[in-house]
Amino acid sequence: MAEYNRVSECVGLITLRNPPVNALSAAVRQGIVDTVQRALSDPNVKSVVICGQNGIFCGGADIKEFGSNMTGPPLIPMIHAIESANKPVVAAIEGSALGGGLELALGCHYRIAHSKARLGLPEVSLGLLPAAGGSQLLPRLIGVPAALNLITTGRHVTAAEALQLGIVDQVTDHNTVDAAVKFALSVAGRSLDPRRISTHPCPQQPDLDAFFEEVMQKVRQSARGAIAPIACVQAVRAAATLPYAQGMERERELMATLFTSGQARALQYCFFAERAVGRWRMPSGARWDTSKPRPVHKAAVIGLGTMGRGITVALAQTGLSVIAVETQEKQLMEAKQAISAMLERGAKRRGVAPALDGVIYSQNIQAVADVDLVIEAVFEDIALKTKVFQQLSAVCKPGTLLCTNTSALDVDQLASETPNPELVVGMHFFAPAHVMKLLEVVYGPRSSPQAVATAMQLGKKMGKASVAVGNCRGFVGNRMLKPYIEEAFFLLEEGATPELVDQALEEFGFPMGVFRMSDLSGLDVGWRVRKGDGLVEPGTASGRSARIRQGRRYSPLGDLLCEEGRFGQKTGRGWYQYDKPGSRVARSDPWLHSFLGAYRAQHGLVARRIDHQEVLERCLYALINEGFHILDDGIAAGPEDIDVIYVSGYGWPRHRGGPMFYANMVGLAKVLERLEHYQQLHPEVPHLQPSSLLRRLVASGSPPIHKWGEAIKKLHSQL
Numbered sequence: 001m002a003e004y005n006r007v008s009e010c011v012g013l014i015t016l017r018n019p020p021v022n023a024l025s026a027a028v029r030q031g032i033v034d035t036v037q038r039a040l041s042d043p044n045v046k047s048v049v050i051c052g053q054n055g056i057f058c059g060g061a062d063i064k065e066f067g068s069n070m071t072g073p074p075l076i077p078m079i080h081a082i083e084s085a086n087k088p089v090v091a092a093i094e095g096s097a098l099g100g101g102l103e104l105a106l107g108c109h110y111r112i113a114h115s116k117a118r119l120g121l122p123e124v125s126l127g128l129l130p131a132a133g134g135s136q137l138l139p140r141l142i143g144v145p146a147a148l149n150l151i152t153t154g155r156h157v158t159a160a161e162a163l164q165l166g167i168v169d170q171v172t173d174h175n176t177v178d179a180a181v182k183f184a185l186s187v188a189g190r191s192l193d194p195r196r197i198s199t200h201p202c203p204q205q206p207d208l209d210a211f212f213e214e215v216m217q218k219v220r221q222s223a224r225g226a227i228a229p230i231a232c233v234q235a236v237r238a239a240a241t242l243p244y245a246q247g248m249e250r251e252r253e254l255m256a257t258l259f260t261s262g263q264a265r266a267l268q269y270c271f272f273a274e275r276a277v278g279r280w281r282m283p284s285g286a287r288w289d290t291s292k293p294r295p296v297h298k299a300a301v302i303g304l305g306t307m308g309r310g311i312t313v314a315l316a317q318t319g320l321s322v323i324a325v326e327t328q329e330k331q332l333m334e335a336k337q338a339i340s341a342m343l344e345r346g347a348k349r350r351g352v353a354p355a356l357d358g359v360i361y362s363q364n365i366q367a368v369a370d371v372d373l374v375i376e377a378v379f380e381d382i383a384l385k386t387k388v389f390q391q392l393s394a395v396c397k398p399g400t401l402l403c404t405n406t407s408a409l410d411v412d413q414l415a416s417e418t419p420n421p422e423l424v425v426g427m428h429f430f431a432p433a434h435v436m437k438l439l440e441v442v443y444g445p446r447s448s449p450q451a452v453a454t455a456m457q458l459g460k461k462m463g464k465a466s467v468a469v470g471n472c473r474g475f476v477g478n479r480m481l482k483p484y485i486e487e488a489f490f491l492l493e494e495g496a497t498p499e500l501v502d503q504a505l506e507e508f509g510f511p512m513g514v515f516r517m518s519d520l521s522g523l524d525v526g527w528r529v530r531k532g533d534g535l536v537e538p539g540t541a542s543g544r545s546a547r548i549r550q551g552r553r554y555s556p557l558g559d560l561l562c563e564e565g566r567f568g569q570k571t572g573r574g575w576y577q578y579d580k581p582g583s584r585v586a587r588s589d590p591w592l593h594s595f596l597g598a599y600r601a602q603h604g605l606v607a608r609r610i611d612h613q614e615v616l617e618r619c620l621y622a623l624i625n626e627g628f629h630i631l632d633d634g635i636a637a638g639p640e641d642i643d644v645i646y647v648s649g650y651g652w653p654r655h656r657g658g659p660m661f662y663a664n665m666v667g668l669a670k671v672l673e674r675l676e677h678y679q680q681l682h683p684e685v686p687h688l689q690p691s692s693l694l695r696r697l698v699a700s701g702s703p704p705i706h707k708w709g710e711a712i713k714k715l716h717s718q719l
Ligand SMILES: CCCCCCC/C=C/C(=O)SCCNC(=O)CCNC(=O)[C@H](O)C(C)(C)COP(=O)(O)OP(=O)(O)OC[C@H]1O[C@@H](n2cnc3c(N)ncnc32)[C@H](O)[C@@H]1OP(=O)(O)O
Pocket: 020, 021, 023, 058, 059, 060, 061, 062, 063, 064, 075, 096, 098, 099, 100, 101, 122, 123, 126, 128, 129, 130, 131, 132, 255, 259, 272, 275, 276
């Protein structure tokens, strides 16, 4: 797992071999220990180079080992042995040096990186801290503020930034190992004392206490309940205030708490879940590894409203040539300006040239005749979308994939309007489409595996977390959101306030509670849907019967606010009040509280005290329960698909792993018991009726999440 060769007569070359990312498994660590020992004891060897095979230095500790009893040589003594070696050791960094991989490189006396390499300490995103000395070495090397930035965010830096920060000594555009060997020869025999980072004092930081207090406050705020970023700050503070050995002891203590925490488990689950969703399967048996995507060189977007503009930017940024179609001239001109500005901003951020020439604008749908794939993004109206699909079927060359950007409409119904339904899939983007990570790729019963493979591959190219899901009302994300929002409305009827509900959800870790989110996205969106469903009635009726619609409990609160013209932020009034339309700072609104009081009186409802626990249980367990229905229906292939959707698109706190993982952590029996409890209290609420899958799982002893498949009839999970 680590190969040893002597090169240029007197350089010992150690190559880490553990595809795909040369993670530091027990075998690799043993290999490093053995080969370093061999190089140091060989009198012909004057210096040593450590590199990784296949163009990657090292992706860090082997995350898969974390869940098991760890065996093999520990990392820290291995790194210390390298640092205290009496021959220079040079790290040749290609590809990535991350986590334990960078810590290994920091133990070396010199670091040479390829210009395309990326370096970082991303442990925080796995619920950990750089506990192989990284939290103590990096601040000593690059100073406390820069080290804190890297360690608390986990961001990867380019080789150029690493050089500027002082993490690497040289950057090369050529063969990195050759450059490192040459460098190793040039430094053989030099004193190594100044190169041992652990012996450096940490660069002085003025006003240390005030500095760390401020940093801690900021980190706490952005962590939203995650514990690892806080432990990272504490570890760096130890580096700034304690001698190295004591700092290492503090690092060890902090890591011991994190390592076994539920948050670390959740974050590591997310890491693997995000990769697992790429290995999609359909109920028909079609799967990622047997379905070949079609090549897409040229794409088109129809409709340049907010969604269409974002989708155009996302496509153009992948390097595709894009035809952007908008039939209204004024809209087209406005869209062109907006898209160009977005492309310019994005390019500036990434330090590349904007792909302005990649987009061709047209008012004429005929312009899409020769594209390989079209994404229709017109207004969410089935009649309009049907018309566009019929036009596209007539205009496009044979074999063009027709994708609809919809958040809820029936993809299969649209497909049935075309002569080739197998070429139709849904692509549910989230606004703003060039920023948001999530993409639901929606297949209907007639979508071909090739169409799904193509949309999934395109999503990946756009940098999206793409999840293949079946076609049903609301797909996965919005279908689960419905009971969550309904429970929040019911809680208001029973005595809660928007502030109370939002506070409970934000303390749980959501960036925004349900009411602040609803104000942001616009109350009229849901109102339009409810009207379409025939649920909205004039608000004059009172009593319980007025709140039973279509045989189930219904809260007209959202409709009543819309009737008052309160659409949220855009009108300056919603569940909260705002200084002016479009303003973002939500303030409690006395009008709303008296409105709720009057509403309860009109309907004979007596307000009672509602606590955070009830808010969380009713909103979250209702959402989770729908997730179990979705699994049972085969709409999502496995719990990881649902979790990736919620973490990347709906603000579910990543350190809680996603709703299905959370249910697993809480305990399925507890979730079932609480749903049964609330269902008894609210028998007219069907979404509180526990799903049969949840019952089956509990009856079979609540297996861990990766074993749920055995209880799911139609499972095609990959975890
Ligand atoms: C008490 C114990 C003390 C221990 C001391 C702990 C100190 C050190 C801790 C760590 O090092 S934690 C790990 C830190 N490293 C990372 O977080 C890096 C994670 N990996 C990545 O970011 C990316 O994989 C990559 C390296 C940038 C490569 O990206 P790419 O897109 O090329 O490939 P992927 O699809 O992401 O990965 C391919 C394949 O490899 C698996 N994998 C990646 N990294 C690891 C790893 N560190 N350990 C185990 N496996 C890893 C990944 O899961 C993919 O496999 P599949 O899941 O698709 O089978």
